[in-house]
Amino acid sequence: MSIVVMQEPAQQLEVVFREHARLVYRTAFGVTGSHEDADDVLQTIFLRLIRQEFPPDLKNNPQAYLYRAAVNASLNIMRRRHREVLVGDAEPFERPAPAETDSENSELQRLYEGIAQLKPNAAQILILRYMHGKTSAEIAKMLGRSQGAITLMLFRARVRLKKLLRTNSGDTR
Amino acid sequence: MKRSHENFEETLKRLMTRRNPADARMDAGIDKAWQQLNSESIGPVPNASRVHAVRSPRVFLKIGLATAMMIAVMFGVVRWRGRAPEVPFGETIRSNANRVLTLKDGSAVEMRAASELRLEPANDGIRIRLIVGSVIVNAAKQEPGRHLYVQTKDVSVSVVGTVFLVGTEKSGSHVAVIEGEVRVEQDGVETKLLPGQQLTVTTNPAMPSPPVAEEVGWSGEAETHVAMLQQAAAPQLRPQTTPKWEVTSIRQCTGDQPGNARGGGNGGTASAGAMGTSPGLLRVTCMPLKWLIERAYVKYLEYDMKPTWFFPITGGPEWIKTDLYTIMAKTEGLPSEQEMRGPMLQALLEERFNLKMKREIRQEPVYELRIADGGLKMQPLKEEECEAREAKAPEGETQAERLDRMLKALQRRPAPCGSQMIGGPQDGTKAPPRTRTVNVFGGPLDLLTRNLSLDRIIIDTTGLGDRLFDMQLTYSIDKSPMREPQPVSATEPPAGDSIFVAIEKQLGLKLVPLVGPRTYYTIEHVDRPTPN
Numbered sequence: 001m002s003i004v005v006m007q008e009p010a011q012q013l014e015v016v017f018r019e020h021a022r023l024v025y026r027t028a029f030g031v032t033g034s035h036e037d038a039d040d041v042l043q044t045i046f047l048r049l050i051r052q053e054f055p056p057d058l059k060n061n062p063q064a065y066l067y068r069a070a071v072n073a074s075l076n077i078m079r080r081r082h083r084e085v086l087v088g089d090a091e092p093f094e095r096p097a098p099a100e101t102d103s104e105n106s107e108l109q110r111l112y113e114g115i116a117q118l119k120p121n122a123a124q125i126l127i128l129r130y131m132h133g134k135t136s137a138e139i140a141k142m143l144g145r146s147q148g149a150i151t152l153m154l155f156r157a158r159v160r161l162k163k164l165l166r167t168n169s170g171d172t173r
Numbered sequence: 174m175k176r177s178h179e180n181f182e183e184t185l186k187r188l189m190t191r192r193n194p195a196d197a198r199m200d201a202g203i204d205k206a207w208q209q210l211n212s213e214s215i216g217p218v219p220n221a222s223r224v225h226a227v228r229s230p231r232v233f234l235k236i237g238l239a240t241a242m243m244i245a246v247m248f249g250v251v252r253w254r255g256r257a258p259e260v261p262f263g264e265t266i267r268s269n270a271n272r273v274l275t276l277k278d279g280s281a282v283e284m285r286a287a288s289e290l291r292l293e294p295a296n297d298g299i300r301i302r303l304i305v306g307s308v309i310v311n312a313a314k315q316e317p318g319r320h321l322y323v324q325t326k327d328v329s330v331s332v333v334g335t336v337f338l339v340g341t342e343k344s345g346s347h348v349a350v351i352e353g354e355v356r357v358e359q360d361g362v363e364t365k366l367l368p369g370q371q372l373t374v375t376t377n378p379a380m381p382s383p384p385v386a387e388e389v390g391w392s393g394e395a396e397t398h399v400a401m402l403q404q405a406a407a408p409q410l411r412p413q414t415t416p417k418w419e420v421t422s423i424r425q426c427t428g429d430q431p432g433n434a435r436g437g438g439n440g441g442t443a444s445a446g447a448m449g450t451s452p453g454l455l456r457v458t459c460m461p462l463k464w465l466i467e468r469a470y471v472k473y474l475e476y477d478m479k480p481t482w483f484f485p486i487t488g489g490p491e492w493i494k495t496d497l498y499t500i501m502a503k504t505e506g507l508p509s510e511q512e513m514r515g516p517m518l519q520a521l522l523e524e525r526f527n528l529k530m531k532r533e534i535r536q537e538p539v540y541e542l543r544i545a546d547g548g549l550k551m552q553p554l555k556e557e558e559c560e561a562r563e564a565k566a567p568e569g570e571t572q573a574e575r576l577d578r579m580l581k582a583l584q585r586r587p588a589p590c591g592s593q594m595i596g597g598p599q600d601g602t603k604a605p606p607r608t609r610t611v612n613v614f615g616g617p618l619d620l621l622t623r624n625l626s627l628d629r630i631i632i633d634t635t636g637l638g639d640r641l642f643d644m645q646l647t648y649s650i651d652k653s654p655m656r657e658p659q660p661v662s663a664t665e666p667p668a669g670d671s672i673f674v675a676i677e678k679q680l681g682l683k684l685v686p687l688v689g690p691r692t693y694y695t696i697e698h699v700d701r702p703t704p705n
Contacts (some may be wrong), residue, residue: 017210021203029194039202039275040196043209050213052257057509104191111188130189136639151639152559152591155615161525162181 590615
């Protein structure tokens with residue numbers, strides 16, 4: 001549903017928050033696997049909005065703007081985690097990373113680290129499709145692109161991601 | 174990562190739907206964020222102790238309707254939720270008077286007096302089996318993959334929109350849409366209904382079919398429903414709070430011709446027949462008014478990005494196509510490019526040209542694209558094939574080198590995914606004269622159908638929207654119903670198959686003529702521009 005543009009910025013923000021907080025939270029939790037990280041992503045995104053003027057993209061399509069912000073912020077967290085694991089002497093994150101002994105959680109960790117290496121558009125489309133179950137038509141409508149373009153981008157994103165995952169795991173077949 | 178029986182897509186689905194935040198913890202996180210925002214002095218907030226994101230029913234109509242709809246729908250949802258407890262599955266509900274039920278998914282069902290229904294679980298959601306009488310359903314937004322159905326003995330209605338009415342009696346069933354969009358299936362045929370539209374299935378031709386506004390008269394929310402219907406009939410085409418122009422200048426352009434590229438580019442010096450924007454400024458050079466209407470209304474409102482001819486612009490005098498205008502407009506503040514090219518341009522045209530536009534849905538002949546009875550005759554591409562076709566970009570490539578590489582890639586066969594070529598076959602064969610060939614390399618069906626140039630729009634119901642195919646389709650322009658009449662040849666006789674035969678023979682698809690909805694933009698009034 002589109003944003004209702006009201007007189008007061010505070011009221012505008014409330015409407016936006018009520019409409020889209022869950023999408024932002026679910027996306028952040030789905031990527032990071034951590035409630036604390038999801039809390040942070042949600043607060044950071046909306047605090048940034050109240051400290052600055054609403055960007056035009058937010059007014060035109062708040063759902064798409066906030067979703068992109070959620071994906072970018074969540075993938076940044078994954079990139080930071082990955083760097084901290086690689087740099088052996090770094091202090092561990094305060095927040096618990098997914099347990100290494102749980103094989104599906106480490107699969108997810110590797111998957112999202114791979115997604116974090118894709119271009120932002122590709123990452124956003126993949127997450128909309130496979131985490132949120134949106135069809136190509138719904139994704140096209142949300143992101144303001146044609147369905148044909150989304151279909152092609154999804155295809156290419158899957159191919160690229162598969163290659164990245166193989167490279168990251170050292171499998172060069 | 175992959176299980177032995179799984180392909181990559183299945184793996185992604187399995188993994189990426191695994192994490193679902195616990196509702197209580199998510200709600201606590203959302204509340205905490207809200208408290209944080211509140212403490213940053215955004216002003217007092219009602220009910221700050223518990224803030225949940227509102228379940229927003231999906232709407233079909235655009236931003237201009239948001240105010241009325243949100244008030245109407247939220248009013249409906251809040252009020253109806255206050256009335257009745259949830260209803261369990263399997264229980265037959267009879268109403269002696271109008272009553273409202275709340276479903277497990279939050280949808281509200283208003284039953285007319287002397288109606289009877291039963292709730293059943295469906296594989297992917299909830300089914301309301303209406304045995305007799307009428308219901309008005311105010312559907313909650315469905316989770317991905319979940320659906321709400323209303324079924325009578327004659328039809329099955331699946332919810333894409335929000336508010337609709339279903340009635341059934343011995344001689345037939347009736348479905349009408351108040352707001353949103355529903356799909357009605359009857360004997361395997363699916364029809365999409367939009368606000369104000371209705372469908373009656375009956376063995377009795379005398380079964381009445383009054384206007385939708387009359388049909389909802391029994392409802393406790395009749396006023397709200399009628400207001401929604403009125404909004405749907407005369408939709409606002411832009412938001413009420415559109416930024417304003419500070420100064421506008423329009424002059425007629427003489428001696429220049431509109432360019433082939435129908436408007437594009439940003440800033441700088443716009444070429445003839447072009448539209449450009451820079452911060453706070455809109456510049457149009459030698460464009461006919463019809464093109465401006467197309468950009469301001471059709472392109473802005475029809476966000477699913479179909480070609481603009483999908484949405485005909487009718488009405489208006491001949492000069493809107495022939496007279497060219499140059500427009501310079503400066504804004505107050507710094508609105509976005511989309512605002513300037515959309516709602517602000519609408520406001521400018523309405524003020525300076527006295528333009529009055531109407532957007533309406535008409536039922537008209539369309540083609541439905543289906544898979545032919547003999548099955549599809551093409552295989553979807555495997556994932557790796559598109560990647561293999563992409564020419565790799567070398568390090569340090571310049572812009573000119575990149576362009577050259579892409580042009581060379583288009584000449585290779587098969588061409589990169591997403592390429593399309595129209596003319597003759599690209600597989601080395603020779604097509605008969607007076608035929609047209611559409612070639613698509615690694616593209617979705619949408620790329621094929623938008624290039625067929627037939628006399629009706631094509632609605633794809635194959636369910637193959639997400640697959641990519643290599644397609645080559647050759648058909649006779651004389652035997653096919655083309656959008657533009659084809660000049661008759663004195664020397665070459667008609668050859669080749671009609672589009673209907675060719676598409677089935679060559680691709681395993683079928684075009685079925687039907688009646689379906691199409692959006693029109695009608696010019697109700699227009700004058701030459703007022704003086705600057």
